[in-house]
Amino acid sequence: MILRADALARQVDYHGQTLTILHQASLSVAAGESVAIVGASGSGKSTLLAILAGLDPASSGEVWLDGQALSALDEDGRALLRRDRVGFVFQNFQLMPQFTALENVMLPLELAGRSDARAAASAMLQRVGLGHRLDHYPRHLSGGEQQRVALARAFVVRPTLLFADEPTGNLDPATGRQVIELLFQLNAEAGTALVLVTHDTALASRCAAVYRLNDGRLQREAT
């Protein structure tokens, strides 16, 4: 198992009242497997993703990422784990506007101290079809191109696990389809496990397993 979550719960205090956002959520993802998490807005998808990726701690329960219990790690420990094993694709692309496409893709490699960052990032951008736009800034790229840069950034470190948060949410349907094709291709090539958060059931059905989040409760759907 590359990712295992067991009885995750998340509560927040709001004006003295305790609100439960996530109830006893459990799931597991095998190496190379793809898993979709679907749910309506406000169902707690982002909270679950944040906990699974170690961005946010759970109130109770445990997450094992590549065999490491996240609760045993401090913030920097979790950051290190993300750096080496995890890739992200966000709905809003989240590229650094002050960096060129190439520099954005180089960033995770540089954080890992890789000396071949430039060459590796350049090759990855070639792979996503942006070899001619290496020195362009995000503001000069279309939405689809920006998301392809984001895909290159996610895959360039050869992650064992990729989290994608509504990756087509800000794209028109045609561009969205192209990006998703690319995502699944890269995923297959790299043998990366995928956790895809979406409210698009058609997209979700392309994954091996689908979990539905309803009012903070996670249930696996029959496939």
Added chain:
Amino acid sequence: MSRLSLQMGWRLLRRELRAGELTVLLLALLVAVTAMSSVAFFSDRIEQALTRQASQLLAADLVSNGNRPPPEAWRQQAAQHGLQQAETATFPSMVFAREQAVLATLKAVTAGYPLRGEVQLRTQQGLKEGRLAPAPGELWADTRLLQKLGLRLGDSVRLGNVSLCLSAELLREPDGAMDLYNFIPRALFNHADLAATGLVQDGSRVRYRLMVAGDAASVAGYRQWLAPQLDRRTRLEDVEEARPEVKSALERARRFLGLTALLSVLLSAAAVALAVRRYLARHWQSVAVMRALGQTGGEVALVWGSLFLWLALVAGVLGTVAGYGVQAGLLRLAQQWLGAGLPAPVLAAWLSGPLSALILLAGFALPPLLALRRIPAVAVLRADMPTSSRSLLAPLLAIVALLGLAAWQVGDSTLALWLLGGLVGFLLAVGLLAWGVVRLLRRVPLSGAVGWRHGAANLARRPWLAVIQIAALSVSLMALLTLTVVRDDLIGAWQKSLPADAPDSFLINLQAPQQATLDTLFAKVGRNAPQAAPMMRARLLMINERAVKGSNYVDERAQRLAEHEFNLSWRAAPPPGNGFAAGKWWPADSTQPAFSVEQGLAETLGIRMGDVLAFDIAGKRWQAPVTSLRKVAWDSFQPNFFVIAPQGWMGGESASYITSYRAPDRDFNNRLVAALPNVTVIDISVIVREVKAVIGRLALAVETMFSLALAAGVLVLWAALAATRDERQFDVALLRALGASRQQVRAVILAELAWLGGLTGLLAGIGAMAIGSLVAVQLFNLPLAPNLWLPLLGALCGGAVVGLAGWPLLRKITRTPPTDILRNG
């Protein structure tokens, strides 16, 4: 403005101040107000002191000031006009006591002195104040002289050939207290003792003043009679033109301080503009809500208008108090020249601070505030701030506000325009340079640590903000570097440029027969005596039969040279160390009329080879053609002369002699003056020390003002950092999500500050280096030797200032949790 909106504005102000939303804005206003009011207080009090003390500064109502004793007829006329009279004779000379000699400015005064103002003394009976003059046989010395000679009241002091009793310490003399260059000790004695001292001889540098006082009509009548009698060596001084040198020096100081204050205000204005933008960007939603709740656009503008009005008042009051403190510090530095007990500042000076806060806010906050009126209620439903059409009103109002401030500060609108234009131009030049460097930075391939590239990219991402920050900080940093490092460098370079055996003493007022005594004194220590050169006071009357007048010249130096006397000498052989730019030296035995003129003087006054010059020397006319132009090394510490005539032609005239030498031992000058009591020895090292002390105090005053400008620069930095806070939080969240450690995040932020500070300091250092080299070459005539450490030192200083000021603001951002990346739209 309605009561309600005033109340709401006040409530809003208190809440926002507590929440820290207005901190940068308030601080920026405070710095501007402090700078403006301190200069306003300073110049107001000095001006008042000058006006009130004008007649006291003169110690009379009308003074004739010349280099010859006033004719008896002038005294008789004054008596006929029913005027009170007194006379003074002022000259430099050595004062002896306890086997030591010190150079002092001596003033012989007649009974009745001072006619206006009061003398303040400390006698053995205690403090005394009034119209007092020393009795014959007595001497009053100022504190500096007492300290230098280790004197006590009652001691005997020798002036030339007479011994006088030190009967009082001179604490204040009306016409001697305000000379900026007055670092030579002073003493007063009775005019009746003057002749007996034997100090006044041909060619001595003595100023004779005949002072009169009385009712205005009599003074005017006397003036009318006297004016046509004056020759060109005598001038009239009255209350209007009292102490012009002090006035112009203080006026210059005032303008300079005004300029630095203006710099602070300009930088504060940038901080205010940035802070107001940020504030309104964070608060437009509240405005939309108020509009949705039924407030009119005008009412909304009134509430926020009154908030800013209150803010201006708070900053105005606090800044004025701070400004008063700064001014008190400035005046302490200038106390030696101004004396204690300055009049309190007038009301206008108190108002200048709050008013400048109001003008600043009106110029920089009003335009965006007025735009608030146009925010529609429906904006409540939107996520983005509605963009208002950019109007010309904002920059126009801002410029008008600044111009108003500048004109008021300098008290002269044309000059203010020039100053403001110069300042803005300078800031623009620095900004342009910064812009280029920032762009260049982005192109430099930086490999290795992620922090450095990220930091550089962050700067380049908002180039205009980076440029504003760099320009704002580097200007004040450059000024401070120039005032501290470059000043010391220059003094050091100048001292180094002197040969080790350069003369350290000048001897003046020597008489021709005394050369033998000089020879004996030097022979006793086994050295050859220097050959003294004759020196006469000469006035240039004509060039080629055309009268020389100051008004013929535009150049200030030329005017002065044309109006005043300068030193002329005669020689047989050419002066050692002089070169010739044109013509050649006369034969040693020449008796032909001829003049050899210093090249610089010739250029200034427009004298060419072959021109016929006419001089007035002690009332006698000397006319000759120019036969050579000489190049003179003025910093050789040898007696040098503008004009020299052949010995065989002029040699018979009476003159005093001058020479310079290196004192063989420490006591030599005392022995020399004891043997030749009429001569004056000027110890250069003492004067250099005094000049350094004076420059140090002046520099400290200017540094104080530039520190305020630096504070304003730091506020611009803060305002810019605050304005980019949200973007930075996004960056940090993303970096954290991508697996950056805390240390890496810190490195990225610190790298940006380091780039910013480094660039700022580098520009400042290079600027200071350039100024230093320019000053060295242009003013001091020293070889160009730029201090190559300055850019490095500047970069370090810049890094330290930006790091220390910026890090506390950004440290919190490094703790942004990575999960924010998922919430951030």
